[in-house]
Amino acid sequence: MWKTILRRILLMIPQVIILSVFIFALAKAMPGDPFTGLITPNTDPNRIEELREQSGLNDPWPEQYVNWVKKAATGDFGQSYVKKMPVATVIADKAINTVWLSLLTFVLTYAIALPLGLLAGRYQNSIFDRIVVIYNYVSFAIPPFVLSLVMLWFFGYKLGWFPTSGSGTVGLVQGTFSYAWDKVMHLILPAVTQALLATAVTIQYLRTEVIDAKTQDYVRTARSKGVPEGKVYTRHIFRNASLPVASTLGYEITGLIGGSIFIETIFGYPGMGKLFIDSLVGRDYSVITALVLILGIDTLVGTLLSDIILSIVDPRIRIQ
Amino acid sequence: MKKTKKKFDNGSESLPPMGFNVIVREFSKDKIAMISLAIILITLIGVFAGSIIIDQGALMKVDIFNSYASPSSEHWLGTDISGRDIFGQLIIGAKNSLLIGFSITIITSIIGVTIGIISGFYGGVIDNILMRIVDFVMILPMQMIIIVFVTIIPKYTIFSFILIMSAFYWVGKARLFRSKTLSEGRRDYVSASKTLGTGDLKIMFREVMPNLSSLIITNLTINFAANIGIETGLSFLGFGLPSDTPSLGTLIGYAKTSDVLADKVWVWLPASLLILVLMLSINYIGQAIGRSADAKQRLG
């Protein structure tokens, strides 16, 4: 078990290296450098050139890359051009919001998807199943930004139930109940929207897996033992049907963090996705590079997590 | 039906290959699929006929005095911030979205299916190399990287947008069709063809590929919808089509300001509805085709 995980981690190393080279190249292709932001009409061009020389920007690329990696590994992503503070600080500030949003979304997604998918599969062709299929189909087809807009317009503006932007109201005292409640209120609309979108694939998976599992021979064996119908489902069908979904949990968790660009932008929620777009608009390239790198590694961790989860839940994989 | 599950059945009930008539029959049994097809056809005709009539240059001319005009007989769906006609932009935007979605789908399908089949058929070293490349692209945060590319590419056009998108979105297909080729290649007719002296290329594309055709078509349709979604999504954020090119996404993007979202519904709602209807219809068609490919799910 631990050996498998360790080997999987070792296998990640070349991937991380390729990823970092790729992103470094991307960063180099982006216009501007840390000193672009300092330039005002009355700066001395020679002074800028001197600064560049000092921070190694005129070194050969391989050297620059190694330096960049060394710094990145210690969490030093340089300075934000626009905000004039360390990139790490800028990102950390927003990351916490995204984590909260992702967590709530994750919980909501499975709270909705698990019962819907499993029950729709069990009662295939019932009215309930048909409604789930339609819901599933619409949530699959609807573009995220359209749903987000409609949700914001309807629940935010028309009904006015939820705040329409931000992650909290300014002026509330941290630690009080109204502060926490306010935070939650800001979270709900984007989280529900994101969860509605994320349920589509999971429900579809679960439903077809349940339908498929129902016809398996081991289910017939269970019935021939005299296992009551309810137990046939809980002990045999649902467990086997959940397997492929369990294996995507890893992707889902990390995918949510990267996938919130639309949601955060539209709901004005100050997380990493919005930071990314804002940085692009403000041409804050050091932040962009750091974000892409973090999310790349985040995706890698996701695949690792998925593999580990699968090897835990499926004994057939555990052996190898 | 339990009976048909028997391993060595008489065969008379085993699954027939999916042909064009099976699709036709599946559609004729499925009203929603027919309606979806009609919607798509009408939209296509309307959009392409409209785009011939409409002069894009004139349409995109800024008319500051007409900013955010409400719908009227002159501007059926009102105007945007620069006083440009929404209805006209809707038509041209839809045309652009459809064409771009279509191009990306075709390009990625050709690359993905070819690489997938080659990889799955040969296995071994070739497969290893191709799949490592696919693995690498898969772990990239694609959405972000595409956006970054869009912003740093000089002389950015529709064409470069299609290329950037295609460069990333073939990998999923390659992986899908590789696994399908692997399982298809395990079937004895592939071995038979090898012993019958048929060449590798012919086996891959004349023997194996026809057996994946239903999957390819299904995947193509659903991908078409997804690609339209991605294009409009990026345009919505402002990182899709160039700003002087009308796009459904750009129209909906105006709603990023709360004033437009809350009070000037005519700017963004028609485009949203159009996208929604298009996506629903195309997806439904894709699913109907998918059903006709799967004998178990056929309606009749």
Next chain:
Amino acid sequence: MELITINDLKVHYPIRSGFFNRVTDYVYAVDGVDFTIERGKTYGLVGESGSGKSTIGKAIVGLEKITSGSIIYEGQDVTKKRVRKGMQYNKDVQMIFQDSMSSLNPKKRVIDIIGEPIRNFEKLSDQEEKKKIKGLLDIVGMPEDALYKYPHEFSGGQRQRIGVARAVATNPKLIVADEPVSALDLSVQAQVLNFMKKIQREYNLSYLFISHDLGVVKHMCDNIAIMNKGRFVEIGTREDIYTNPQHIYTKRLLSAIPKIDVADREEHKELRRKVEREYVQNEKEYYGSNGRVFDLKNVSPTHQVALASAKSGGVQ
């Protein structure tokens, strides 16, 4: 007349394991097998699942990469793909598969299925080709209107006959039949076996008949090889094997076949248990130190068996 000679054929699959996924061991699917196939005769290859019998068949038609050894056909070693291509080897050596459904491309019509080898190996006009395909269908007892149908429109037995027709389309000299009837019902199996015999008479074909069913093999084959753990444990004529089995494995197989002889069934059972007891007690004497099958020794000019008794050695 000698048709094909197989010398010390080995097919090993690597097993990867351990921390760095390195090759740590091999599956010895086929581990040193020699034999010769003569013109117009039928050879039975018998063994239980995993014995390596199908692997030999696949190696002969060129579907399996071999680890070492040679397969000599018309003086050339045909284990290389280039050699096979160059001499149109597969025109002469064909295969019939077990699963008729999977061995026929579901998207192709019968005319294109049977036409495939003809188009690859012969240059015929459309008319000639069609005539030839009709002739082939006739030989396997299929009506002419089958030409434009798809595989799924036939029953299992009919599909297997189409497979036979395809295999004989280029007048091959050897057909490797890999469990050709084990997926078929009894009565249908008899139909297919009859056709295979009829075709053999007409074309003077050789068959390599791979099967786990000793009854069918006895009906079809002149010479029989019994396989176990990737090697031959016994090889001989039909009479040698059935009336004078020497190796415990052969004895076990023979005694395990259910017999249609109700009156004596208690005796069969007793015999079977006796053989089984002997196997359990003396297993070590029949196999080498690491469980490997010994090299073959002559019992008679036609009959060879893998026993240690003749002389020691044989275990590498």
Next chain:
Amino acid sequence: MAAGDQLLDIQDLHTGFRIKDEYYDAVDDVSLTLDKNEILAIVGESGCGKSTLATTIMGLHDSKNTRITGEIIYNDLNLIDLNETLYNQIRGNDIGMIFQDPLSALNPLMRVGDQIAEGLTYHTTLNKEQRTERVLELLDQVGIPDPLRISKQFPHELSGGMRQRVIIAIAISCKPPIIIADEPTTALDVTIQAQILDLLKDLQAETQAGIILITHDLGVVAETADRVAVMYAGQIIEQATVQELFENPLHPYTRSLLNSMPQEDAVTDELHVIEGVVPSLTKLPHHGCRFAQRIPWIPAREHETDPILHEVTPGHLVRCTCYKHFHFKDEKGEE
């Protein structure tokens, strides 16, 4: 064979499957009895309805798409009238079932021991330790070495023969008086097949269970069965003791089956063959002899219009009178 200890009495059983709003009988007018300590073989080719018969007795069909009529009398109960809850008390406890493919018949995610213990939780009052003990006892009984270790393994870690032994352990876990074995050895090698069949017989000697053995292999029938019922196209066309059936087969289908077997001793060049295949479910004739279309050289007048089973000698039943006039096509020198 202890006579008179009847366990199961099946009368006029029909199992119809719904295909496009119409029911087609896969099992058609089947009447059978099963005695204690007896092996009743049901033999036939694929699609003849023998597996459907088994699953019907087990009550494994979903009532929405199947129509079952007739009687399956067990302990004065007609099983086909039972609701799910009552049937669950019968399944596993009174009737155990052994399946063909031992890999797919076991849940890949559950330890073997837990799968065997599962039936015990619903049919016995044993507590957890007692169940574990019983599982080990069962594994030992079906000839599995090192029961403790095996009980903690997953199905994919076992060989085919071992898996089939586990399936048998599941089937006999609650000591059911009736066991249905549906092609129990088809997926196995001959040497393993022999072991499994011997095991079944040994278990029977201990428990006196009545076994319904479903198979397509006449050799297996000859070696193990006491009585045989031959099925063709959903019907029983001949029924007799095993000696009688192999020594004096009457129905053309039975004779043709026996003749198409490659014979043990005589190496004939040509096997007797009756052309054609079992008609598919939807194409079955409603009246007349179902085998008539495969023996066209027997004139129509020799068949009955609605063939019934005739008791030729005590215990030997054969359907349709055409058997009296049957000869193989080439035996008469025609063609």
